[in-house]
Amino acid sequence: MLLEKGKISNFQLSVLIVGFVFGSSVIIPPGQGAGHDAWIACALGLMEGLLIVWIFTALAKQFKDKTIVEINSLVYGKILGKCISVLFIWYLFHLGALVLNNYARFFKLEIYPATPKAVGLLLVMLVCASTVGRGIEVLARCGLILAPLTLLVAVTDTLLVIPHIDLKNLLPILDVPIRKLLFVSHGTASFPFAETVAFLMVLAFVDKPEKGPSAVSRGLLISGFIFIMVAVRNAAVLGQMGTVYNYPTYIAVQVIDIGDIFNRLEALVAINLITMGFIKISILLYGTVLGLAQVFNLRSYRPIILPVGILMVILALTNVGNTLEMLEFASKGYSIYAVPFQIGIPLITLVIAKLRKLPPKGEVNS
Amino acid sequence: MTRGQRLKIYVIILLIIIPVFLSGCWDSIQLDKLSIVSGLGWDINLDTGDVTLTYQSIVPSQIKSTSSTSGSGEQKGGGALNTIQLDHSTGSSPYDALSRYTQHGSRIPYYRHTQVFIFGKDGAEQGIYPFIDTVARNPAGRPNILMAVSEKKASDILGVQNGMESIQAIGMAEEIKLSAAFSKYPEVTFLEFANRLMSKTTAPIAPMIGIFLETGPDGKKIQKIRITGTAVFKGDSMIGQLNERESSGLLWAINKIKKGFVMIPEASLEIVRAKSKIVPELQDDKIEITIEIDEESNLIEYKGRKDLTADIVQELEKGQAKEIKSQVMAAVEKSFSLDADVFGFGDAVHRKYKNEWKNLKPMWDEVYPNIKVVVKVKTHLNEIGDVNKALMKK
Secondary structure, eight states: OOSOOOOBOHHHHHHHHHHHHHGGGGTSOTTGGGGGGHHHHHHHHHHHHHHHHHHHHHHHHHHSSOOHHHHHHHHHOHHHHHHHHHHHHHHHHHHHHHHHHHHHHHIIIIIOSSSOHHHHHHHHHHHHHHHHHTOHHHHHHHHHHHHHHHHHHHHHHHHHTGGGOOGGGGOSTTOSOHHHHHHHHHHHHHTTGGGGGGGGGTGGGBSOGGGHHHHHHHHHHHHHHHHHHHHHHHHHHHGGGGGTOSSHHHHHHHTOEETTTEEOTHHHHHHHHHHHHHHHHHHHHHHHHHHHHHHTTOSOSGGGHHHHHHHHHHHHHHSOOSHHHHHHIIIIIHHHHTHIIIIIHHHHHHHHHHHTTOSOGGGTTO | OOHHHHHHHHHHHHHHHHHHHHTOSSSOOOGGGEEEEEEEEEEEOTTTOOEEEEEEEEOHHHHHHHTTTGGGOOOTTOTTOOOEEEEEEEESSHHHHHHGGGGTOSSEEEOTTOOEEEEEHHHHHHOOHHHHHHHHHSTTOOTTOEEEEESSOHHHHTTSOOSSOSSHHHHHHHHHHHHHHTTSSOOOBHHHHHHHHHTSSBOOEEEEEEEEEEEOTTSOEEEEEEEEEEEEEETTEEEEEEOHHHHHHHHHHTTOOOSOEEEETTEEEEEEEEEEEEEEEEETTEEEEEEEEEEEEEEEEEOSOSOOOHHHHHHHHHHHHHHHHHHHHHHHHHHHHHTOBTTOHHHHHHHHOHHHHHHHGGGHHHHGGGOEEEEEEEEEEEEOOSOSSOSSOO
8 A cells, every 4th residue: 555656856855855944934034043143053053953864864764665654653563653653743734834824924914914814824725735635746846846946036135135235244253142042053953954854754755765865965955055145144234133023034135226126026035935835834734644644544645635734724823823922932932842853753763773673674675 | 629729728717817816805905095105204293292294195197297397396385286295194103193194195105115214303302213113013114215304394394396306205315315325425224224223332323404495497496405414313312413524524434435526625536436444442441443444536626737746646645535534533523522423333342342342332322432543544546537737837
């Protein structure tokens, strides 16, 4: 019984990682809590993120064509394994709701103040659901088109804003206390870099699993460098005001004005959020429904896509009261909340698998 | 029907459906339901403390008809040729005033094309924080709107029709930009102002504008707008102003010189390239600031009636350096007497000595006027123009 028959190439995996890591971080640049040292926090967070990636890709490599749900059942036995799988699936589901929430709040505040949030989210969810229903290959091909566009926009925005850049705003380096910097760096590791742990549901469908880890790290590095660039740009353009704006990237792009013609480009940032958020939500939705189907031994994951998607939208609409709560949770609570899922489950599973010498040698390529 | 034909029909249906959604159902904004605000003025009534907002909105139907006749310098209320409309609304806070706009306006004000914020001098002296907060919080408040302080009431300034531009606020914004391009007065955007406000030691600045009378082509007096100085703020309230010379000195120090001229008694020079750097030096609690200026210029006017020689060129360079230095020192002295750090010396110290800064920051007001400032100017004369000998000798 195979729930997913598609295969994606390692290159497509890298591109999907880039799109996934961008996600809602397009508008909430990582490391914002560190003020003008955000780029340092970003770099440290990227390193921690690479460590976490190393853990979970090692796990995926060990079991090749198995998703985390199947791995759990093998490692912990049927019942305990499924319990742990459900926890992990909850994390994917909740994360999807958080991303949808970012989405909704940003559009409500900046672009569509009068439109009900539910309408926008349901439309997004319809698109995501239809993509997920068509399988991982279609999603990967979407990523191939959308992620390069986002990279292009991010780099173009940065080039256009160069006349307004004042690198003096980055001085003095390391102005925040070290403890705070480390906490913020861990925050950037957990959101967005280590969230790629969701790919434990996808890595099984890569055509060269032995090269999976390098593909994931490559994607992470590309997006990490873009984030560092964005952090430098935002701090250099906005100065101290960069620390008070909710969505500094959006404001920094508003500054662009080349010859009174190239201005008001901030809509491009919103488009980036739409496309990258789509990829992130789709992957999380995919992971959730595929995981649920595997836990409950369903013959297909397709019938539960829409119900789960709608539940995700409902959670997104109800779980956070206002933007302040969302940002506080993203910068403070989340970095602790996510540790068991991002590091705990993969690391413990990997250690136990190594101790129990799983999977047995003969079964690897079955 | 073949597959291709069916596909074509699908695409056409899609094209018809998409525009319906693209306009946005709830957020569709019809242009004829909006009043596009080009300039916004803020005044405070000193007796009651009430805020008066002055909206200068564009009247789109008038723009086309006046573009050909606008050169005549039509004045406020001058017949039917008004491209702008003024509305005043008063309330206890910016947003209170804004909400009362609905009592006399027929259209919703739209701020995304606002060019300038004008603060009346009285209002600016009372503190403009509520306004700054409102703009920063509102998604329609763009970071590159220009800020200016008017000598009298902001509501008066916004009513003065500009001769060249059909929309007065655009003319005013261009005027501010032009004076900044020729290095006379600073051009301050909302973002820069807010950044200076946030730094706690650096004093915010904004150009000042006033009204003067000019004789029109028909002999009548008409009102015009001109930039008259630089307003200096401490925190969010205005405490003084710099004159023309001091404003130039300020621009030299903060590396905002673009084009422009340096006048010395025997010649005038056009600035080609200018760069400056503020270098702080901290020694046992004594702060010494060196302002290093590097300038290149072309000779455009020489009154000496002598053939140019290398010695004269050197003399011109020296004279120029002396003039720039005296401009900067004038600004420094004025800022010391106001005790307002318009140059961002505090931030410069912070950048270089972040540990010592923690102690210096709370007592910056006392430290600031006692700073030793050294101005080092390097000038270079690039070109001497098309002639190298005097046309008429003494």
